[in-house]
Amino acid sequence: MKNSLEKLINGNDIRGVALEGVEGEKVNLTPEVVEILGVAFAKWLSINKNVKAENLKISVGRDSRLSGENLKSALIRGITSVGAEVFDCGLASTPAMFMTTVLEEYKFHGAIMITASHLPFNRNGMKFFTNKGAIEKLDLKEVVSIAKEIEEVNEAKEEKVNVIDFISEYSKFLVEKIRTGVNSKVNKEEPLKGFKIIVDAGNGAGGFFVDKVLKSLGADTEGSQFTEPDGRFPNHIPNPEDKEAMHSIQKAVLENKADLGIIFDTDVDRAAVVDSHGNEINRNRLIALISAIILEENPKTTVVTDSVTSEGLKDFIENKCGGKHHRFKRGYKNVINEAIRLNSEGEECHIAIETSGHAALRENYFLDDGAYLISKILVKTAKLKEENGEDIHNLIKDLKEASISNEYRMKITCEDFKEYGNKVLEDLKSYCAKREGWEFEVPNYEGVRVKCDKENGDGWFLVRLSLHDPVIPMNVETEKEEGEKLIVSELYKFFSGYENLNIEALNK
Known part of the structure; x- marks a missing residue:
């Protein structure tokens, strides 16, 4: 068991298979594993906070997954076995768990959320926090190293467990932010009165937003769907990037x-919205919307995004909103850490956001918090209606969007996929440098990003190595189908020379 702990590290999270039921996927995130990781995190906190283990306060929460309650019990046993005090938050969101470390009445030494985000029902995982945010990958490796040295776990101390309804406290925090932000002249207590706003929680942990936030602010929420927690996710995957999920909320809005x-x-660290006409505001549109809101409040600020954002978005942020677009790498921690770095070096940056929907604002501890993101959008929605009756979609009416935007994923079939993938990318740079009508994007921080002139594709493409998986994704945006065919067929000739690269996606 201890020797396999490293395989559970996924970025700065723990991820694994917690339930049987999927062929070929063996359970490796067992209660025993979670218990020993709880011991290790408490010991790591004790060292890093210079606090005796018996004086530590650690909060624990979970999303709606079927394995969540069982793993949470194991985690609590592990933490209390070293004498630390546990605050059981029950069903919670990932951002709420972080807030237990910073809100004045709590300020716990650490927090753990049991979640695997949007992954299938049989998966689960753990996210670890201190008051500085989610712990980094190097920190997680230290926790795992401590876990591997543990010979036995002491008896759990039930008297050290407190049950608290923290999601209600977190909801009050959001409600107050919205009330203060709108500062309505018509209805200060219920600034969303007169609005019909519906939520699709996908049977994850986000259902609280209906009763505890929207209704408290006066909104009519009839038509909200899948707000009951159900770890089987029977209606659709709780994922704003999933087409079925987005179609579901679009249909509900119109009906x-x-x-x-x-x-x-699932765990509410990501979100997206749909306007009154059923238009999805996701990916580049979502980044454009929150950028417009943030840049109105903080003129000329830098907006950090991941690497797959469009040329139209860059134009919108810089030429329509007066900001600066800093296109960085994939990975929500990458964009967040880059925003923090820019601020530390004197470049004002108020937002870091990934196309997946992870959005972190400086005013909110650079925490990727879907509920807080929505709160900012709700404030602007209410203010627009009160001031001039405008719809939120008007904020992004000047965003230019490519006619065609697709992603192709090519699987690397050899064991050392990172070395092989990096070799492919290096070779691709040499190949593109010789291609007439193609020009490298500068600056570029990830993979190979190339702009194609009108005669040679009329768009752009990005080829990169996946952060965690043996996959080379290729994003292509063009104005015409002929342009996409030209770009993809040209790259097909290049990729076909690599025997350990499955290019079936390009054949399609």
Whole structure:
């Protein structure tokens, strides 16, 4: 068991198979594993906070997954076995768990969320926090190293467990932020009165937003769907990037004649919206929307995004909103850490956001928090209606969007996929440098990004190595189908020379 702990590290999270039921996927995230990781995190906190283990306060929460309650019990046993005090938050969101480390009445030494985000029902995982945010990958490796040295776990101390309804406290925090932000002249307590706003929680942990936030602010939420926690996810995957999930909330908005639709992922660190006409505001559109809001409040600020954002978005942020677009790498921690770095070096940056929907604002501890993101959008929605009756979609009416935008994923079939993938990318740079009508994007921080002139594709493409998987994704945006065919067929000739690269996606 201890020797396999490293295989559970996924970025700065723990991820594994927690339930049987999927062929070929053996359970490796067992209660025993989670218990020993709880011991290790408490010991790591004790060292890093210079606090005796018996004086530590650690909060624990979970999403709606079927394995969540069982793993949470194991985690609590592990933490209390070293004498630390546990605060059981029950069903919670990932951002709420972080907030237990910073809100004045709590300020716990650490927090753990049991979640695997939007992954299938049989998966689960753990996210670890201190008051500085999610721990880094190097920190997680230290926790795992401590776990591997543990010979036996002491008896759990039930008297050290406190049960708290923290999601209600977190909801009050959001409600107050919205009330203060709108500062309505008509209805200060219920600034969303007169709005019909519906939520699709996908049977994840986001259902609380309906009763505890929207209704408290006066909104009509009739038509909200899949708000009951159900770890089987029987209706659709709780994931704003999933087409079925997005179609579901779009349909609900139109059928209920709602002013706004909100969709969350399983643990509520990501979100997206749908306007009153059923238009999805996701990916580049979502980045454009929150950028417009943030840049109105903080003129000329830098917006950090991941590497797959469009040329139209860059134009919108810089030429329509007066900001600076800093296109960085994939990975929500990458964009967050880059924003923090820029601020530390004197470049004002108020937002870091990935196309997946992870959005982190400086005003909110650079925490990727889907509910807080939605709160900012709700504030602007209410203010627009009160001031001039405008719809939120008007904020992004000047965003230019490519006619065609697709992603192709090519699987690397050899064991050392990172070395092989990096070799492919190096070779691709040499290949593209010789291609007439193709020009490298500068600056570029990830993979190979190339702009194609009108005669040679009329768009751009990005080829990169996946952060965790043996996959080379290729994003292509063009104005015409002929342009996409030209780009893909040209790259097909290049990729076909690599025997350990499955290019079936390009054949299609």
